[in-house]
């Protein structure tokens with residue numbers, strides 16, 4: 679097979695993008711982030727990375743990929759950020775949040791509680807967790823700490839800022855918006871900002887789920903790992919699930935995305951509700967720092 683052939687729409691493209699280039703992109707992002715790109719993603723990859731070629735003043739993918747492989751740290755970060763998919767929303771899969779509230783209400787005697795949102799994207803999910811905690815404890819300073827992590831540094835910066843266009847909250851009940859968000863005025867009109875009390879409950883950090891070391895301290899009451907495993911192959915998923923299990927409290931919960939299932943880790947996790955898992959064999963937590 680001639681792997682130097684361009685894809686169908688290649689002739690109209692600004693930059694030469696061969697099948698070999700696409701395969702190189704796939705290999706790099708898989709090795710670094712575990713993301714498996716299907717061949718149907720060729721156009722998406724082209725358009726996202728074409729911006730990086732323009733930004734670097736490079737006019738072909740081969741040179742761009744050589745730049746990346748020369749271990750250019752700044753471009754690596756931009757490359758990774760370009761290839762992640764960050765779709766999210768507040769209270770996405772609403773059935774998860776009453777279960778989270780129930781879990782922490784049961785634990786009210788044991789403080790502080792610890793939650794981890796492991797693919798936080800632009801922050802809607804960890805802020806939904808924080809709002810749920812405020813409701814569960816009837817206080818804007820509940821004894822709960824939330825760690826929100828993501829691989830992508832761009833989305834993490836947005837999450838940390840906690841500022842959203844009003845359209846992002848328009849599906850929420852008016853009283854929820856009033857209670858948890860501040861409306862922008864002047865140059866900020868058209869935007870809302872999460873209340874500082876919610877922001878104070880969350881610490882944001884970059885974390886690659888593929889890294890050997892996670893700066894996460896257990897035991898955790900809940901791990902949200904939603905809509906990120908779908909980008910990983912089963913082997914990678916299993917490795918991550920094996921590291922989640924000892925981080926959880928014996929009665930802790932693991933929340934997955936709507937199209938994800940962890941049947942391949944049935945020895946570790948069993949279904950407790952719709953896309954919510956509990957430990958099969960809760961273990962004692964001798965090692966809370968997972969390496």
Ligand SMILES: C[S@@+](CC[C@H](N)C(=O)[O-])C[C@H]1O[C@@H](n2cnc3c(N)ncnc32)[C@H](O)[C@@H]1O
Nearest residue numbers: 711762765766797799829830886887904905906
């Ligand atoms: C589709 S979003 C899911 C956001 C949120 N959890 C939700 O369900 O609404 C997937 C997120 O996973 C992140 N991601 C992809 N690969 C990752 C990795 N190896 N480690 C950590 N986060 C990763 C992406 O940057 C992206 O923000």
